Amino acid sequence: MAECIGHIYLCGIVVYFTRNVVERVPFPLDGVAGFVHAKAKELTNAAVFTFVFMYYQKNLRDKLIYLGGRW
Numbered sequence: 001m002a003e004c005i006g007h008i009y010l011c012g013i014v015v016y017f018t019r020n021v022v023e024r025v026p027f028p029l030d031g032v033a034g035f036v037h038a039k040a041k042e043l044t045n046a047a048v049f050t051f052v053f054m055y056y057q058k059n060l061r062d063k064l065i066y067l068g069g070r071w
Contacts, residue, residue: 004067007060015053019046 027037054060 001067004060004063007057007063011054011057011060015046015050018049 023038029035030037
């Protein structure tokens with residue numbers, strides 16, 4: 001169980017740093033027709049990235065299924 005919690009914790013750290021790096025990447029169309037890249041909803045939350053990232057964590061999924069079977 002501690003291994004699953006640690007794995008989820010590390011995934012959260014990766015998602016956090018990735019979101020911060022993506023915010024810092026300059027957008028070439030920033031300011032065109034009044035568009036402000038910093039206000040884009042996709043930058044303020046990382047829900048889609050988190051879902052996709054966690055979906056491909058096969059080892060974590062297998063660990064959770066095994067843990068669920070033992071309970």
